[in-house]
Each structure stands twice: as structure tokens, then as C-alpha cells.
Amino acid sequence: MQLVCPAGNLPALQAAVDAGANAVYAGFRDQTNARAFPGLNFDEAELRAGIAYAHARGAKVYLALNTYPDSARLAGWYAAVDRAADLGCDAIIVAEMAVLDYAARKHPQLPRHLSVQGSATTAPALRYMYERFGISRAVLPRVLSIQQVERLCERSPVPLETFAFGSLCIMVEGRCQLSSYVTGASPNRHGVCSPAKFVRWEEHGDGGRTVRLNGVLMDRYAPAEPAGYPTVCKGRFGVAGEVFHAMEEPTSLNTLEILPRLAQAGVVALKIEGRQRGVAYVATVTRTWRAAIDRLYAAPLAWTAEPGWQQALSKHAEGHQTTLGPYHRAWH
């Protein structure tokens, strides 16, 4: 079972490889990937250096090209596919049909992984992507229970990768317009969710704070109350006379306790979210999962999730709390 870790920049890539990632995933510094944040990602020289670093240590580099180009911008995504192939990336992670089709025709030897943004949740959907574009792996959206993941592993035409840890998109990926409804900027089209340039914090005299996204109130915090990043799905709102986190609390996905089940199901790769996070996050989270996976293969029957691992992960979780999320039926 492969450990696939986030690389928002070259230091993070090196940290992930050093900490035991089997593969890292990265993006170009433009809107061709779903973490198009200022100051993140790679130009060609950096990616070349990153690939050399990873390959010298036996790790793979996957390139995320997982946004949805409109007709006028399609050529830019095709050029990015060419660059990924020329630079020697080990696979590209793609969501959109035209980009997949171009890659399959132009660079058939370059493996194509279906991105989580491709929103394929069933065997027929995966069959479509396999028959049409020859994908060799798919990343599952974070909507399926562990039982559904197990079943899909049996029926999928391609090996499956699932999310193991990191910020939790609670909506089915690739089909969430909450960010664009408020800001006009969308994960699908622009590679961003609730971008920072639309966020405005207001400090109040009593030490309390208010946060708005493009002028729309996302939350208010009492003095000293910890505040999260204002993505729409993690704000507090009024519903039926009560104010609460109507969609989800600031929390991270953590599947450590079901690691043996994911391995048993035949999941081929575990993905760590967080290309927007720093070197400390990448290093700690990668090292922790590396240890957990290695222990599982060394002594599968004796495996338990060590408290030390959980503590290390919780420290880096959004709001310092974690959930099994949709893998666990009670979350639904």
C-alpha cells in the first residue's frame, strides 16, 4: 500500500520523501490544479529538481492537473500535460474528460489517475473512465462508507486510492459550487475554494472577531475562541432558530483506526491532503503514516493505532480535532 503525500513546494516535497512517502503529488503554479494558492506549487525548474530528488530516493512524483478547463483555456491544460510528460512525471492526476483524452492520445505511456475531482463514486462511473480514457487508478471522493469502499474495491476496473488524512471536503468533490456562489472563484474552474483574497477579519473592542467571505458573514468568534479558515461549509449559520456548524465543524479526516480494513479491502494507495500546509505538517504526518503502514505489514495481527500516532496527527488537524468522516456511517 502506497503512501501518497502532498508537496506544495520543493521543501515540502523533500520533507515528504525524507519522511517515507512512496509518492508525492504536486501542481504547476497556475490554475491547472486544485490548490492554485498564491506562493504555492512548482515552476518547471523546481519540478525538475523535485523529480530528481524523489527518483534518486525511489519515490514517485504525480502531477495534479485536476481542474476543469473551459473551451478557451483548453490549450493551456494540454500544454501542461506535455510539460508533465517531458519532465518525467510518473503519472498525472486528472479530472476532466478532454484533458484525459488528450493525454491518452498524445502520451499513452504516461499513467493517468482519475482525480478525486472527477467525482466517480461507483463501478459504472469508474468503468466509463477506464474504457474511455484508460485510467490506471482512481482517487475516490470522500463520500463513501468503509463498507462501500470495500465493495467498490471488488468491482472497480482499476486500483483505488483513498484519502487517509487531512482537511475534509464534506461535499462530493468536483461538484461543489459553494465557493463560487459567494466569490465567483471555484475549485473546478480556478483551483481554489473560498480564496484568501475574499476573506476579511474584523476585530471587535472586546477581543471578539467576525469573519466575512466576499462580504458574507461566515462566523463570529467570542474573545479567545479559536477561529478556523472560513470555507463556506465550515461556517456557523442559523437554521430553525439555532446557530451552529450547519454543514461541518472545522475538523480533519483521520482514517488511522481503519487502516487495516483499507489495506484488507485492497486500497492500493492512501492520500494525505494538504499541499497548502507547511513542511512541519508534511514531515510529521508522512512520518506517522509511514510508521503505521510499516507496522501493519510487519505485524498485521498485532496492529493497533498507537496513541502517539493519533496525538501527532491531531496536533496537525484542522481545529485540532479529527473524524472518520463519511467512512463511518454515524457521520452521515
Next chain:
Amino acid sequence: MKLSLAPLQYFWPRDDTLAFYRGIAATKIDIVYLGETVCSKRRELRTRDWIALARELADAGKEVVLSSLALIEAESELGVLGRLVEDGGAWIEANDLSAVQACRERGVPFVAGPSLNIYNHRALAMLVEDGLRRWVPGVEQGHVLIGELRAALLAGGVAMPELEVQVLGRPVLAYSARCFTARALDVAKDQCGFRCIEHVDGLPLATRDGAPFLRINGIQIQGDEIADLGPEMPKLRELGVDVLRIAPRHEGTEEAILHYDRARIAQTTPPPIGARSGYWHGEAGMTLPAEAPP
């Protein structure tokens, strides 16, 4: 221009739903999309009831399309999809890739629903090869993107399939494995008691300063505003839009159909009966608060 009625997004009591569609049968609507697209637990009408209703509406002279679930997770939901495709005797509105594949494998024509991601002419052309006959763009696609896609498709020598644009209704923004209605009412999804039936136009969600913002509809989130493209009729004609889509509401749907029927016949631009859609103009979808920064 034809008029269509989008699939019912909300969960209504069986008698309300049947009465609603009896009323629709008597309107000037040309195309009716039928079926449960949000939650497979909603069974006031079962699959066989939807198929029976489809036959009745077809007998009343309507073109009927059977709509598939937007988010399919369970084997049982794939079973329902299979029945719609094989026994429905109608085109399918494919709302995810499972439905596209089901139609492609069985040679059944389909309409690409708004929750299927089609952002460019190449994707659309490939889906035409798979059996796509009509395209409903996603909510965030405005007239510039649609126009560019159409021009690029035609330049590539591919005929444009029918183009259908939702002109009246709340935009559907997101789907989740989680039921937000159950969460708001503090009940488990597996023991939800079908409480979404109490909210015939969704459960309103407001910001903490009291501004209406979103609607909770089971596992689906909608924008609160009813977007209205009536004032955009000249642009809709210029783009070659073939079908104007209206979303069902508990009250006022027949009046809305009448409003748009008059506008298409008189070739006029009707007065607004809803909110301006920012999405259509390439902006944020919602109307922003007055104090919003530029």
C-alpha cells in the same frame, strides 16, 4: 423555444406530488423531467410510480425524461438506475457518470444534467458520441462560457446538441454523503424519519446577521435566491438556447410556466420575477450584501 420542468428537488407527500403533476399536465410545458435526484431514501413515490407517472404525462402529450440520482453510493441505487434506463421507455437525464455509462452500455439517449461536469467542447463532443442529445450546463456556467463552447464545437464540425438552460429556480450548489436536514434536526441519517418532507421548499439557512443565504435540502445545498433569467431573454435567443428550464416549487410553478410561455410567444423580455443570477454574468452566483468589498 421549448419549456421544461426540472426534476422535483424537494420531498413532498405523495398526494401533493401527484396533484402537482396533474396540474403540470394541463400547462403549456413541453418537457417534464421526473424522478428522485437527491436522496434514495425518499420513497413517497417509488421507481415504478415515477415510471407510471411518466407514462401518464406522455399520454397527456408531454415529452418525459427520467432523471437519475446526482450522487450514487449504494448498489441499491445502481439497481434503481438500471430500472430507469431499461424499463423507463424514455430518455434519461444523466446526473453523474454512472448514469452516462448505464445509458452508453444500453444505447439509451441521454440529457446531460447540470450536475455532470461539462466545461468544454471536447468533453461535450465525446458525450455526444456516447449518446448525449441535450445539454443542461452546470450552475456556474454563464453565457460567455456557453457561447465559447458552442462556437468551438461548431468550429470543430460537431453539431450542437440541444441546449437547455435553467431560467428560474434556486441554484443547486453541492451534494454530500451527509444529510444536513437530519443534522439540523439532530436525528441520525439512518433514522431520519424523512423529516425533509416538512420543508416543502427546503430548510432556510441564514448568516448570523440574519441574511437568508442557503437552503438545506437533505444531502443537497441550494442557494436561497430564486435566480431568474427572464431579463436575459435576448441573450438566451442569441445563444441558441432550445429549452428554458423551470424548477418546481410548492407554490407558483404553474404561474411561472405561464409567465415564460407568454414571453416566448410574444418574443418579449419579461419583467423579473426572481433574483439576478451572478453566475450567468460570470460573477459570484449570489447577490452580495451592500457592504461587500469590491
